[in-house]
Amino acid sequence: MARKITRKNFYMEIRRNFGRFISILFIVALGVAFFSGIRASEPSMRITGDAYFDESDLMDIKAVSTLGITKEDVSAVGNVKGVGKAEGAYSADFLNIKNKKQYVLHVMSAMEDMNKITVREGRMPEKAGECLVDDQMNYKIGETIKLKSGTDDKVTDTLKTDELKVVGKGNSPYYISLSRGSTTIGTGTISGFVVVPEKTFDLDVYTEMYVQVAGAKDLTAYTKAYKEKVKTVQKRIEAITEERGKIRKSELEDKANEKLAKAQKKLDDGKAESKQKLEDAKKQITDGETQVSQAKEKIASGKSQIAAAKQTIDTKQKELDQAKKTYQNGLKELSQGKKQYEQGKAAYDSQYAEAQAKIQAGEEGLVTYRAELDKGWAGYQTLLNTIEALKAQAAGGSGQDPDQENPNQDQELLQKIQVMEQQAQETKKTLDAKEQDYQTQKAGLDAAKQKLASGKAELDQAKAKLDASEAKLTSAAASIESGQKQLDAGKAELKAQEQTLQNGETEIAQNEAKLADARKEYEDGKETSEEEIAKGEKKLADAKEQIKKIKNPKWYVYNRSTLVEYDGFGENANRMRAIGKVFPVMFFLVAALISLTGMTRMVEEQRIEIGTMKALGYGNFSIASKYLGYALLATAGGSILGVLTGEKILPYIIIYAYEIMYPHIPKIYVPYHMSYAVMASAASIVCTMGATLASCYKELAAEPAVLMRPPAPKKGRRVFLERIGFIWKRMNFTWKSTIRNLMRYKKRFFMTIFGIGGCMALMLVGYGVKDSVYEIADIQYDEIQLYDGHIFYKDDVTKTEKEELKEYLKEDTDIQTYMDARMQSVTASKGNKKRSVYQCVFGYEDVTAELGNPDIVGKYEDFHDRKTKESYKLADNGAIVSEKTAKLLNVKEGDTINLKDGMAKGVTVKIAHICENYMGHYIYFTPQYYKKVYGKTAEYNCIMFRAKDGYSEEQVKKSGEKILAKDQVLTISYLHDIKDQLDDMLASLNLVIIVLIVSAGMLAFVVLYNLNSINITERQRELATLKVLGFYDVEVAEYVFRENILLTLIGAFVGVIFGKVLHLFVIQTVEVDAAMFGRSIYLPSYIYSFLFTIGFSLFVNWVMYFKLKKIDMVESLKSTE
Helix, strand or coil: CHHHHHHHHHHHHHHHCHHHHHHHHHHHHHHHHHHHHHHHHHHHHHHHHHHHHHHCCCCCEEEEECCCECHHHHHHHHCCCCEEEEEEECEEEEEEEECCEEEEEEEEECCCCCCCCEEEEECCCCCCCEEEEECCCCCCCCCEEECECCCCCCHHHCECCCEEEEEEEEECCCCCCCCCCECCCCCCECCEEEEECHHHECCCCECEEEEEECCHHHCCCCCHHHHHHHHHHHHHHHHHHHHHHHHHHHHHHHHHHHHHHHHHHHHHHHHHHHHHHHHHHHHHHHHHHHHHHHHHHHHHHHHHHHHHHHHHHHHHHHHHHHHHHHHHHHHHHHHHHHHHHHHHHHHHHHHHHHHHHHHHHHHHHHHHHHHHHHHHHHHHHHHHHHHHHHHHHHHCCCCCCHHHHCHHHHHHHHHHHHHHHHHHHHHHHHHHHHHHHHHHHHHHHHHHHHHHHHHHHHHHHHHHHHHHHHHHHHHHHHHHHHHHHHHHHHHHHHHHHHHHHHHHHHHHHHHHHHHHHHHHHHHHHHHHHHHHHHHHHHHHHHHHHHHHHCCCCCEEEEEHHHCCCHHHHHHHHHHHHHHHHHHHHHHHHHHHHHHHHHHHHHHHHCHHHHHHHHHCCCCHHHHHHHHHHHHHHHHHHHHHHHHHHHHHHHHHHHHHHHCCCCCCCCCCCCCCCHHHHHHHHHHHHHHHHHHHHHHHHHHHCCCHHHHCCCCCCCCCCCCHHHHCHHHHCCCCHHHHHHHHHHHHCHHHHHHHHHHHHHHHHHHHHHHHHHHHHHHHHHHHHHHHECCCEEEEECCCCCHHHHHHHHHHHHHCCCEEEEEEEEEEEEEEEECCEEEEEEEEEECCCCCCCCCCCHHHHCCCECCECCCCCCECCCECCEEEEEHHHHHHHCCCCCCEEEEECCCCCCEEEEEEEEECCCECCEEEECHHHHHHHHCCCCCCCEEEEEECCCCCHHHHHHHHHHHHCCCCEEEEEEHHHHHHHHHHHHHHHHHHHHHHHHHHHHHHHHHHHHHHHHHHHHCHHHHHHHHHCCCCHHHHHHHHHHHHHHHHHHHHHHHHHHHHHHHHHHHHHHCCCCECCCCCCCHHHHHHHHHHHHHHHHHHHHHHHHHHHCCCHHHHHCCCC
16 A cells, blocks of 8 residues: 555656656756767767678778789689688779869779679770769760870770770769879879779789678678788788799799890891891992982083084084075076076977978988888898808809819809999998988988977976976975974973983982981981990890899788778777767766756755655655656656667767768668667666665655754855945845855755856867867968978989979979978887877978078978967977877977887987977978988988969969979879868868757756756745745746856856866867867857857746746745644
């Protein structure tokens, strides 16, 4: 029965003081939510990142070699114990110009089992010439990207094509943040990545290899277990790299020797070919000279022939002119001859008929005469024949001598013959005379005929002669014309020959020039050939030397830290862990203290009820169980609510805020972390239950009669202001009452001050963290480091080349000033504390500047003390160390530290000054002090430069592009890139800080509400009495609120002091080793925190006003006895 009554009373108490119950529950929920939520953000960030990495099959280890990685290397690494997968890959950096803007693209091969690309649009590339681009770049699907190497090499030396068609857009687990890393071409900063099929690359070996560790997926990234597992496999891989290096070296030597043999053969062939070409060229020159000489002889001969021809033509022309004159004379003679002929012909024609008649008559007489003669001759012949016959008769017979046979007969015959012969002679004589006469007549006639014929012949001859003369003249005219034509043709031909000779002379001159060029070309060719052969021989000799110098390749085996911003994600998680160690604890303590106060006040308020129950015989535990149950239910409920909401909402908001930096993480994982939930809940329950139990047993220790009476009013004392008469006398009653009430209830006073001050401090810390974190980028890169970037030399650059680069910078209108420097990472140590720092040695500003001039150094670095702002200058008696470095090494000015570079022996360095610095660790030297410490002159590996004042980031990068194109330059590091990255990182903290500020504000509101509620409940009889005495509701409210406002102002002032101290503690706690946050809180932060606190106080007073109005005045008439 008693238990039932107690339980019923317990439920009635919750209903009666439901506001207080909800207040405690809510404030506990707020404290637990903030504590467990902030603490859970760090593991939730790790889990979220790990889930993305696992889904993308991100590699655990990356290996690169100075001589490339072969398929055999990949296979060997795949066989290492602990290696799950090993896969080779290719990558290279190229340039692309788009819209007159240069982009640096990291082209990498798509992999089968690791580093899976998430396709956001389009598809993955399938063949050479296709690509997928970074989705944060402005390339469109279907667009063609034209690549340039950015060096003297061709794109096609690495890729099969220099044009890529965009077929998809996506992101890679390689790049979890917006940054894409640095490079040695273009601006020095990678703009985005491009994924191509492996077959697009045209290389003999892989450029890198990726490894997944077996079982690493089962572990969460960034955790110690994961790091240890990966580190173990990493060491095993490193253990085989020496052997793989020897194998690779042997392969390269064999290939090099083979190439060397081919090169030697090629050189020998080249020598022979060059020799043959030179001999051919020499022969051609000799032949050319001969031909030119012959041509000159021909020209000379031609000139002689032309001169002779000219003389002949002139002679012929004279002869022709003479012939023309003769022709003209002939024409005259012909004309006269024709006239004479006509006259002669006319005379002949007139005598011809008469002469012809006479001739005809003479011929007829001659015919007759001839006939007579012929007849006479015939007789004569007959006579002769008779004589002959007689002679024959006289000589004929028997053959005897005729003189012996018949001398008489014969004599007669002979006489007859003689007579007849005589007659014949006379006849003949007569005939001869007649014949002679005939002949004379005939001759006369023939002479007449002849004369006539001769006249005719003469005429004919004259005519023929005339015709011949005319023909001759005609022929002469034709001949003259022909001769003139021939002479004209000869002259034309002569002129042509002269032109030909002139052309020949021109051609000879040209050929002589060609021969001169050929001789020069021959000599140049011979010289070039000799040089090329010498170069070739030198190259072969160098190659032989290089082959001898081939060393085992150096392998670099990295973990995921080599990925851009991978460690940054883990560091951000660490920052949340650091914040979770401090800020939520303070938040939780304030919440727990207010809950404790609430329960303590509740027990004290119900002492009469406790005394009654004790008088009625209830045991102490039975009485206390009601309050313990009340506290347990409110605290446990608040804890559960806080865990359920805090561990889901706060980590989600924080990780979502970081997605500004990591936009490609697709899903946020916020599991419950029971360790933080149990820790926060147990602490809340223990605090509240302990306070409740202590309060209960304090009251239960008294007798029932004592408890059933109200506690005796506290003895009034004069407050401090009463002793200051001129102030106290000027106060009215209500103000005096307010001051006395504040001092009378000291516990309430200090608890309220602590609650409000704590909330004010938490809000101030939130704003202060924002100020401290956000100011470092501007201070570091605008006030401390005053230069724009570093130009890093290539390793093999000579002193002359360095001077040439500095001369170029001197002439560059974009560069205002520059200075040689040596930037090197060294290990600084003091005792057992070590830290990696950048050793910076300042050199010449330009080719004529004084070495390490402190005034000149001040253009690049501003050395000063953070607190006193005292300026420092580099000196030759010590180094200047950055403040964070000095703090981590626990050293001060005048101390010494040890610096060690790799395996080299360490040196002792004196600290002259400690300077303000926020990002990174630095130690600064003058060249003289460096030489004094190291015993050698500093070798400068970079140039610090400042662009012209007023240059934008874009202009600085554009000027840097020209510098990066120089052969001496390896890369350029821009400070504004570091600043932008830092700003991006800090921007992600903005929402986190807002969460802190809002949570602190909510706590402030709940604390004010709870304290005011308790205050009004405790003073309910007092306030009712004031109403009975005639106070209006507004006056009663003013009476209470005046106290609240005073407490709020005092609490806010205390909160400023406490917040400043807490802010310094929080900043020092959440700082990472690589950076130092600011220590300042700016005035607006104080104002905002104060206004929010006052605003919450006024709002709570407004809410409490309605509660004050509900106070029943009859309560003041009731007796408590």
